[in-house]
Amino acid sequence: MQVFAKLAELGSFTKVADALQTGRPHVTRTIQDLEASLGVRLFQRTTRKVQLTAEGERFYERVKAILATIADTTAMFDRSGSTLRGRLRVDIPTAFAQRSFMESLRTFTLAYPDIDLVLGVTDRTVDLVAEGIDCALRIGQLPDSSMVAREIGTATMVTCASADYLTAWGVPDTVQSLGEHRGVNFLSGHNKRPLAWHFSIDGEDLPYVPSVGITVNESNAYVQCAVAGFGIIQAPGITVESFLAKGELVEVLSDLRPRPRLVSVLYPSRTHLAPQVEAFVDWLKAHFPVLHPKWFSAPQR
Template sequence: MDIFHSMQVFVSVVETGSFTKAAQALHLHRPAVSKTIQLLEQQLGARLLNRTTRQINLTPEGEAFYERCKTILADVSQTMSSLGNRPARLIGKLRVDMPVSLAKLLIIPALMDFQSQYPGIELTIGASDKPIDMLSEGVDCVVRMGELEDSSLIASSIGYLPMLTCAAPSYLERFGSPRTLADLVVHRAVNYFSGNNPRPVEWLFTVEGQVKRMRLASGISVNDTEAFVASALAGFGLLQGLEISVRSHLQDGSLVQVLDELEVPAKRVSILYPHRELLPPKVDVFIEWLKALMAAHHLA
C-alpha cells in the first residue's frame, strides 16, 4: 500500500466532499478511491469518515489524521519544488479558463513571456464568461473577477482592476449626462448578467467610505463582455465596466466617462484551483507569473 498516495486520496475526498469529485480531480476511478480509503482505515485501525448517501463527515480520528496529512503533503510539495521543479523540467499541458476581456486585453498579450520561461508547458486557454465545472471539464485553474460563489475550491486574490462609468455620446445627447446618483433613476443601463442567472449584476459606488449598491433599469442586458461594450457603443445606455475594456474607446471619444467624481470599487481578480497541498508545479508557476503580471501593471 502506497501510504503517500493514500494520504493524497484521503485529503482530496475530504476537501471535495465527494468520492466522485476526488476521483475526477486525481484522474482515478471512483471504486479505486473508495478502496483506498477502506484500506487506509483498515491499516490505521480507525474509521476516518462517516458516509451517508448525501454527505461525508470526518470522525474525530479522521480530523486529526487530515491535519497531519495536510502538513506532511505540504512539506513534501515544498521539498520537491525547491529541489526538483526547475523551469526546464516543467512539462505537460496546463488548461486555464479566464474571462474574455482579461484574456484578450491583459493575459494573452503577455503569455509569450510565460512560454519563454517554461517552454515545456503546453497552454490551453479557455476564454469564457460562463461558469464552468473545473473537475468535469479537466481545467487546472480558473481566473475569475468580482465576488466569488462559495465552493470547495481554493481561491487566491491576485489583484484588482479599476472600474468606471461611461456612455456613448449618442446616448448622452438623448438622455443627458448624470451628475449625481439620484439622476440615475431616469437613466437606462447596459446591464450584465452571468451564466443562467438573468438577474443583472449590481452597480457599485463608494460614497463616504461605504459601498452603495444600485440596480438600474435596463436599456439592454447581455452575458458576454464583448457584447457588453458593443451595446454601450451603440447607445443603449450607461455602462459601468472595467477601465481596461473601455480604455481605447475613451481615448478615441466613442465613449465618455460620466460620474467621474464618484469612485467605483475596483474589481477583484482571483485564481481558483482544487487543492493547495496537491497543487501541480505547472499551476504553481502560472499563479506566480500571473501575480507578477498584475504587479507589473500596478494592479496588485
C-alpha cells in the same frame, strides 16, 4: 493518500473524480484498497454523504502533513523556469479574455514551457477545491471565504454607450442626469445582485444604481448590449477598448471615472503551494501592471 485527502475534503466520490480528472470507479477502488491495506474503515458512506470515521480523522491529519512534506521535498530543486513542470488550472473572468491579455499571458508559457496551462473563462463564482482549480483571477470586492487572496493590481473602469444611443437620448454630463437614461446591469457572480456603478467626485466615491433596461450575467453580453444600444454601461476598459477605438462606443462622464477596481488572485488556503502555482502567482504579481499599461496598474495604497 492524495485520493484519500481529496475525498476527505470534498466528501463526494464524483467530485473527487472530476477534480482529479479520473473515473469514479478508480476513486472507489483506491479507497477500498487503502481501507483493506490498513484494516480500518476510513469513511462512512450513505447515499447522500461521505464523511470520515474517527480513524479516518486521525489518518487525515497525518496524511495532510505527509503530502505537504512530499510536495515541499520534491519541489526543492524544481523552481526554475527550465525545470518547472505540471498542470496549472487557472480561471479568469470573461473581461480578461481579450487578445491583448492573452498575448501577454503567452510570455508566462514561454518562461515556463513545461507547465501545462489549463485556462477556464467564467464570470460565475467557482469552487476552487471542488472543481480542481489552482487559482483564479477576480475583479472587484471579494466575498468572505477561506481562500487566500493576493492583490495584484487594479483595472480602470469606463462608463460608455453606443453613439446611436447617445444621439437618441443625449449625453449625460452629471451623475444626476443619468436618471434620464437607461442602463445595462451586470449581475454579480457571488451574491446575484446587480453591481452598482461608481463615480469619483472630489476624491469621494459615489455609488449609483442605474435605471435598468436589461440585466445580464456575462461580460461579453454586457458589452454587446451597450453596442446594440440598450443603454449605458460601466465596464473594465480592456473589455471596451476596441469598440471605443472604432467609435462603436463613446465614453461619457470621463472626468468622473471611478477609482480603479481591485484585481486579485485567489487560491486555496494551504501552507504549501504547488511550485507551478507559486510561480504563476509571483509572475502575476510582478507582471500584471504591464500586461496592459493603459487599463491595468499596480495596486493603489
